[in-house]
Amino acid sequence: MKTKLIVIALCLAGLFAFGQGPMDPGFRMLETGDFESAEIFFDSYLEKEPKNKTALICYGRAVGLNGKPQNASTLFESLLEEYPRDLEIQLNLYESYLWKEEFEKAKGHYQELVAENPNNFSALLGFANTLSNLKQFEEALNYINKALQLQPENSSARTSRKYMKLGLANQLATEKKYQEGISLLKEIFTDYPEDREVLLSLANLNIQAGALEEAKKSYQRMARSTRDSVIALAGIALVEHLDEEDKAALETALRAKDMAAAFGGEPEFQQAWERYVQALIWNRQFKMANNEIDRIAAVHPNANWLLALKATLGMYTGDFDKSLSSYTRILEKDSRSFDGNLGKANALFAKGEYKKAYQAAYRTLEVFPNQKDAEAFLEKLNRKFRPVVTQKGGHSFDNGNNSAFFQGTSITIPVSTRLSGTVSHQYRTTENTVNGDEAISNLFFGGLDYQILPGMLLKTNLGINQSRFAETSYTLPITEVKLQLKPMKLQNLELGYRREVQNFNAELISREIVMNHYGLNYNLGTNINLGWFTQLMHTAQTDGNNRNLLFSSLYYSVFKKPALKLGLNYQYLSFSEQLPEIYFSPESFHAYELFADSRGTLGGKLQYVLGAASGFQ
Structure with missing residues (x-):
């Protein structure tokens, strides 16, 4: 986009200098971008006047802008040999380097030209745009401002300055200097009040800065036509989602889609349709989202945005293989796709392929240095493989006059993405306040966690239990x-x-009862907010008793944030021998209860968990 602006700017400067009647039709062709016709026109003209310098320059421009920049450079270089140090030829030759994207080469030549002609508008403009293409935006702005001092109302220079400021603002955002970038964008309104592109960039920077309300205001300001309103509503829907207002996001996205119906097949309709499907997914309306994806596939079967929607749906529904396949297909078509690169990293993480997830994350940051979301993902990965110290403590009591205090410390140290080690200590004191029995237990153990395959983890722990009761102790x-x-x-x-x-209590500690548990836990999730957890356990004890346990919980997720879960629990317990004088050991025990569980944050890093249950046994 910036290169095209350079071409137009310098082309116009040259044409005004060359204003000769017989060539006016060719000038107009160049000015309007009809380079193929211009090439034919000036080629024909040169048959009559093969040495006409103006015609040769214009022919060179037409050839270069018609997709043959090397031919143009060769022509201008030969002209410069014939007309040494001719300023107009130099300007066109150096511009031809830009067409070939030889920006460093152009920079050196423009630098010399500007030093020799510090007040030449075209030289200053060409140099500024060259620096802009090299993303040296601050220096580019310095030279574009010098050009505008010479021609304050020149529209090409003002347009170039706009894009330089947009580029610099994006660069500042990459460096996380959001407020500086926002201030720079607002400066553009002096030349282009309420400019659509600037408002879009302003909204994007405010989103990155976390200023969601300001982002929404920017989108609202650009909604001055039906077409722009579609883009604005799609943007506002995203802001609502980021603000955790997914219902509002869906309502807004639906408005955008309905409004975009008049632009069927155009980018605005695509963007609105895409946002609507995303909003359906955010609201867990997966069946409707899948139906919309099928409709899109009928019209745009190979579109990357269709693949991105399929991948997003897979991530939300737990179909990570499908997501990974879609992201891989995106990258096969566009290796620099942000959605493809970061999406692939997330899918690999969800599948438990952590080493590959790291590689995908680094690849994303290689293509998009300092990108905020990619850095956040990498931080999430790093947190998973950092050493962790966990400290727990508490007090419990029962209606048998037993009370206990306990505390535990564990340290987990990852060795690799597949192996980690843990050392732990647990300390527990118990007392019966009626008979005065007291006991102390110390548990020391170490363990290893090893990921055999993605989705298959082996956890092992080995240790000792040291207990002391009255005058006796055992290990x-x-x-x-x-x-x-x-x-x-x-x-x-x-x-x-x-x-x-x-x-559990001092009496049981004194009896040295060892329990051998053999268990199975199974959890089934669904995409309709229902879940089912079941636990089966058989316990063989060294006192000769055996226990069988069944626990089953059917639950429904009411809200995501704060998380609220409601459900029904059922428990069955039986012992082969009944020893009520020692411990609770019924022949048959049934318990039914309703429960509620809520989890969330109270600002910052403070989290809470609230639970309540009521039932009968």
Whole structure:
């Protein structure tokens, strides 16, 4: 886009200098961008006047702008040999380097030209635009301002300055200097009040800065026509989503889609349609979203934005293989796609392919240095593989006059993306306030977690339990082995064995009862907010007793933020022997309860968990 602006600016400057009657039709062809006709016109003209310098220059411009920049450079270089140091030829030759995107080469020549002709408008404009193409925006603005001092009302120079400021604002945003970028964008309104492109950039920078209300205002300001209103509403829908107002986002996106119906097949309609499907996904209306995706596929079967929608739907519905496939197809067609690169990283992370997720994240930042979302994703990855220290503590009591205080500390140190080690210590004191029995337990253990395959994690722990009761003490081994699996999407299965020592109260600690648990946990999620968790466990105890446990929970997710879950729990418990004088061991026990669970944040990093349940046994 910037190169095209350079071409127009210098072309006009040259044409005004060359104003000769017989060539006026050719000048107009160049001015209006009809370069193919201009090439034919000046080629014909040169048959009559093969040495006409003006015609040769215009022919060179037409050839270069008609897709043959190397031919144009060769022509201008030969002309410069014939007319050494001719300023007009130099200007066109150096501009031809821009057509070939040889910006560094052009920069050196323009630098010399400006030094020799510090008050030449075309030289200053060409140099400024060259610097802009090299993304040296601050220096470019310095020279464009010098050009505008010579011709304050020149529209080409003012347009170039606008795009330089847009480029610099984007560069500042990349450096996270959002307020500087926003201030720079607002300066453009002096030349172009309420400019559509500037308002869009302003909205984008405010989104990056987290100023969502300001972003919404920018979108509202640009809604001055039906076409612009479609883009504005699509933008506002995104802002509503970022502000966690997904219902409002869907309502706004639907308005944009309805309004865009008049522009069927045009970019505005595509953007509105895409945002509407995204809003359906945000609101977990997956069936409707899938139907819309099918409609899009019938019209745009190979579009990258269709693949991006399929990938997004897969991420929300737990179909990560489908998402990864879609993102990979996007990158096959456009290796520099932001959605494709970061989306692939997220899909790999969700699948548990962490090493590949790192590679995809670094690739994204290679293409988009300092990009905020990519850096946030990389930070999320890094947090998963940082050492973690966990400290827990609490107090419990029951109606049997038993009370306990406990605390635990664990340290987890990742060795790689597949292996981590853990060391833990748990301390517990128990007391019966009636008979005065007291006991202390110390548990020390270390463990390893190893990812065998994506979706298959082996967790092992080995340690000792040291207990002291009255004048006696003992030390017993404890162990745990778990295999965690993801057999299908939205499903989690855990198979495990755990050996532990009973330490609920002082009386039980004194009896040295070891429990061997054999268990299975299964969780089934759905895309309709329903979930089902089931636990089966058989316990063989060293006192000869055996326990069977069934726990099942059917729950419904009411809200995402704050998370609110309502459900029904059922528990069945049975012991082969009944020893009520020692511990709770019914022949058959049933419990039913309704529960509510809420989780969220209270600002900053403070989180809360609230739970309530009521039922009967």
